[in-house]
Amino acid sequence: MIRFEDVAVVYDGAAEPCVQGVGFEVPEGELVLLVGPSGVGKSTVLGAVSGLVPHFTGGTLRGRVTVAGRDTRTHKPRELADVVGTVGQDPLAHFVTDTVEDELAYGMESLGLAPEVMRRRVEETLDLLGLAGLRDRPIATLSGGQRQRVAIGSVLTPHPRVLVLDEPTSALDPAAAEEVLAVLQRLVYDLGTTILMAEHRLERVVHYADRVVLLPAPGEAAIVGTPAEVMAVSPVYPPVVALGRLAGWTPLPLTVRDARRRAGDLRERLAAGAANSDTAVAAELPRRQPHLGRGPAPRRSLFRRRSSTTPQPLPRTVAEIQTLSVRRDRVTALRHVDLTVAPGETVALMGRNGAGKSTLLGSLVGLLAPTTGSVTVCGVTPHRTAPPDLVRRVGLVPQEPRDLLYADTVGDECAAADRDARAEPGTCRALVSELLPGITDDTHPRDLSEGQCLALALAVVLTGRPPLLLLDEPTRGLDYAAKARLVTVLRGLAAEGHAIVLATHDVELAAEIAHRVVLLAEGEVIADGPTAQIVVSSPSFAPQVTKILAPQRWLTVSEVREALA
Structure with missing residues (x-):
């Protein structure tokens, strides 16, 4: 055909x-x-x-x-x-x-x-x-x-x-x-x-x-x-294949069902390892808690090394939402939402399409005014704050990242971002090099793939080093390597004290980096708690590793690899 x-x-x-x-x-x-x-x-x-x-x-x-x-x-x-x-x-x-x-x-x-x-x-x-x-x-x-x-x-x-x-x-x-x-x-x-x-x-x-x-x-x-x-x-390759490669399964499983049938020995090894290392893990927990003990310790961000500005002290609460309701075009998108986000915390907003995730992000960045209730970000009310002041407090990478890009070349976008954020020249370009290796300054943004555009928009927003970073579906168009680079950057920002709120349907991303998961349905918060607690109990939002190794509570392949090592 x-x-x-x-x-x-x-x-x-x-x-x-x-x-x-x-x-x-x-x-x-x-x-x-x-x-x-x-x-x-x-x-x-x-x-x-x-x-x-x-x-x-x-x-x-x-x-x-x-x-x-x-x-x-x-x-x-x-x-x-x-x-x-x-x-x-x-x-x-x-x-x-x-x-x-x-x-x-x-x-x-x-x-x-x-x-x-x-x-x-x-x-x-x-x-x-x-x-x-x-x-x-x-x-x-x-x-x-x-x-x-x-x-x-x-x-x-x-x-x-x-x-x-x-x-x-x-x-x-x-x-x-x-x-x-x-x-x-x-x-x-x-x-x-x-x-x-x-x-x-x-x-x-x-x-x-x-x-x-x-x-x-x-x-x-x-x-x-x-x-x-x-x-x-x-x-x-997906996590089920990554787990199969790690465990040495041949042929490789492609579904959770196939992997579960082969996972008996792996569960036994993990259970034995956990029993033998409980004391060591407990002693190590405070040091590793900022990124949940998953993956390597975060490195210092490129912005921290290159910025010419003095980092502002981060407040104890970066964002606070109280009894927020928002109506959009005769539709009540949010109903009586309460949410607090602390410095260094990564929160994943999850729920079916139309649940209100993007509306919640829009309220935090001042794009939408509350119908009732209040929103406070770094001590200000977002929808009443001038953009030049707001950009240094909160930044949003939207679902359509091209909406943030207007210059004719990547180099021009980076230079404009440095000027808008009052950052040292080259700050945005350094972030682009980390997120998009190999992309030259003379590349036109319209010639980038969706995933590459998202990475460029993220670099533009991060140039302002806002205490609160908002991302709407940040892994759309990203392959697994690009997603891993994004995770590294976000972990580094969280370790420095930045709060991150991301709306995502990517359960694997939430399992990798989120400290908390907030589930929305019909504009209401129906669950809010630690990632493992929320996703393990959800058939829809559990990652593949969790489904394969249940009832043990493993979230990612990297966790399993560390445990086996």
Whole structure:
């Protein structure tokens, strides 16, 4: 159904190809997963299937890409629209109407389908993706995850033979992600739909794939095989595979169920080790508590070494929220929320899409005024504080990090960030080098991947060294190596006394760095406590290691590795 033959793509002005020598086939009726580190060209490969590369993006495509026998070099995207449905990383860029129902119908209208067919398919898709309650909602009022589901639904209604999906579960809560993946599996098995998907959260999708295509560095041949074959050699792999490698399991497990069946001996070793080391761990606990004893001790941040400003004393309470309620567009997004965040604390806000996580972050940074209740950050009321004063107290990296980027080059962005934060020149650039190795100053931000844009936006915000750092879905578009670098930076900031509040559906990230987890539902706090206490008891929000090694309370592979050592 899809064939790549020695494909290379060179964008205008680029010295090197974005991808080179790519060759593989996707048979009809299979779900094929495209994996690889950030920046290897996965989005470019997906764009070549729909014809967006090079007809929309520009540049030169060498080699040949065919879809259902049509050469994408000679067929423009509109000439492939009846065959290929595409959802990119940014749902907002996908929408052309104002409401959910209109968006689901738009693609069918463009193809001239009969009204009765359109009505039936819209209803089916609303039910499939759990969108029936949102049918009349303006898209602008939806959460990021709800928009993601609408974008997926809008390409399902025309019933394309090929679906191309770029990070389809990145903004979805665990339950919603499972629902979407179950729908995709039904399309493959029941309707024979062909799906080519790129996804960094491999723990969610790898076991659904018929085959995996690993894109290595440019110039190296793509590796194609079964999920188990590719995961055995891939530089990116989910926690279940990491645990399998650590334990020496062959073949590697891809699901929690497979891993649990093999984990008996590992549980016994961990239990014996814990019994023998309780005294040592207890003696060591006070020293390790700032980052929960997971991973290496944090290093001093780059900002602390390079800043020309004198660090301000951090207050005993960085943020305090009392009986906060917020109404947005006739919807009560938050109800009577109480929350206190202390210096050095990392708090993960979790809950299903639309639970109020982004609204809570917006209230802390002053973007939203309370309807009732109060918000205090570093002694000021955020929505009543001037931006130049607020930026030195609290910084937000939003779900759409491009909203923070406006310069023509990475170097210009860094220089502007240094000026705005009154930091020593080079401060932001040093952070970018830590988060994005290899990115040059003359790179345009629009040429960065979603994950790279997020890292650049984080560096911009960190330049101001705010006592309170807010992150909304910070691991969208990040591979495991990039996520590890982010974790290192955040741990270092927390160890220095910065408070971090992050809204995330990434249960593995929460397990790695959060001291506390706050669960939201329908705008209310339904649980607030230590990470292990909250996630271990939750089937939806427990990380893979916890599920595999239960009833023992392990959260991450790094914890298990330390215990075995």
